[in-house]
Amino acid sequence: MQNLIILPVITHLFVAIFLLLFWKKYNAQKWISISGSGLALILGIGLFGKVWNEGIHILNAANWKAPFGIVFVADVFSSTMVLLASIAAFAVSIYAAASVSKQRATYGFYPVFHFLIMGLNGAFLTGDIFNLYVWFEVIIISSFVLLTLGGRKGQIEGAVKYMAMNILASMIFLTGIGMLYGFTGTLNMADLSLKVAAVENRNLVNLTAVFFIVGFGIKSAVFPLYFWLPSSYHTPPSVVAAIFGGLLTKVGIYALFRVITLIFVPDLFLKSLFITIAVLTILTGSFGAAIKQNIRRIFNYLIICHIGFMVAGLGIFNKIAIMGALFYLIHDIIIKTNLFMVAGLIRSIGGSMSLDKLGGLYAKWPKLSIVMAIVLFSLVGIPPLSGFWPKIYLFEAGFMESSYFFMCALIIGSFVTLFAIARLWAAAFWKNAPDEKINRREVLGALDFVTWSRSKQAYIVVPIVLLAVVSLYIGLYAENINQVIEHIANEMMDPSQYIRAVLGK
Secondary structure (H helix, E strand, O other), X not given: OHXXXXXXXXXXXXXXXXXXXXXXXXXXXXXXXXXXXXXXXXXXXXXXXXXXXXXXEEEEHHHOOOOOOOEEEEOHHHHHHHHHHHHHHHHHHHXXXXXXXXXXHHOOHHHHHHHXXXXXXXXXXXXXXXXXXXXXXXXXXXXXXXXXXXXXXXXXXXXXXHHHHHHHHHHHHHHHHHHHXXXXXXXXXXXXXXXXXXXXXXXXXXXXXXXXXXXHHHHHOOOOOOOHHHHHOOOOOHHHHHHHHHHHHHHHHHHHHHHHHHOOOOOHHHHHHHHHHHHHHHHHHHHHHHHOOEHHHHHHHHHHHHHHHHHHHHHHOOHHHHHHHHHHHHHHHHHHHHHHHHHHHHHHHHOOOEHHHOOOHHHHOHHHHHHHHHHHHHHHOOOOOOOHHHHHHHHHHHHHOOOHHHHHHHHHHHXXXXXXXXXXXXXXXXXXXXXXXXXXXXXOOOOOHHHOOHHHHHHHXXXXXXXXXXXHHHHHOHHHHXXXXXXXXXXXXXXXXXXXXXXXX
């Protein structure tokens, strides 16, 4: 049963390889992708249940015991991330059935999509820091291909910026790994936890930590390393932007939490650094969202803003702050994935993503508008929706540590998020539709939702409804999420259980 740990990874690998055999068969690829993602979701649920009921599970590749061999570790944190990635991937695979054209499918969208999810699951489950780097490279290569599929000028420009910054992040990450190995002689993260704690030169440890913070910070899009994201994430199709917005920046946050809480336990210097980064990330992201007119660009800056909420958990670094950051991470993966699918739906029924060219959507599509309202207001954090509860934790943690600058930034970020979404709702849904004709060149490639068959419309609407239901569950049954995040926070504040499970000590 230990092999269950690796099944979410190899399932996507085999699905991707199987899809290569159906390169020119568009309908077959759609169903294989949906079926493979559904199977991976079942495995993700099974892995989470097994870890929750039985504790941390370890898989030593080729029976080489840690710290000498490659190890996969499924604790509650990593299995939760695999489950969330599986939910998001399943929804996106359904959405792709209607939104991915035959041309993009023949360019290899579906196999590359599954290679990307494989890389994400591998990054969540690895217990070796060098293999974390390897999985990051799988993610970068796959995401670069998805960004460039179709070959439009805007996509290529965005992909070049994305790739350049991620190559830089990988170089910095690899440098940090080299430094760690140089003064510890190990790459196993549990073993590193023990050996780094015993290093007397704390300045060297903090310097090494900064390399990891910068490397993961670029991937997470924190201040001042975020500028590649708004230049890249608005260029691909909505189906690609959905998986990017929901998961790619979050794998950087996962890596930050894993490495910082396990290896580089924050001292005063690192806490101050994280709080500063968090405050500036919240402010720059929120102000960027406030001035944009394009829906996708608004969402891009809100990704940045809310990354700051999560990073603050490491800056305050107490149990309540970690719980708040983890709750926000769970909420954000589901909501951000859904937001970009909603953006694609708005473009399909409204013909544009520019607020000044939209209007009258509620009058024309009242039921769809209600579904989209659940997603948008969950993002804002209207009580008792999912975005509300993590802010309570973060406010409480800020008061406990007298972190007033962060609390001010959190208030500003929350109000600007409310302003941005209210402006979007008023412009796209409540105001009358503009009289002038939409510039079709500007929205070239927009889908005509009205002329689609009911089955094709379902491919677009069902995944949005599915993730909306998940976000409602997170908000309305927050006590269940609280149990999960409290368990994870306890393990982060005291990683001895993780270390014993991996090393047997």
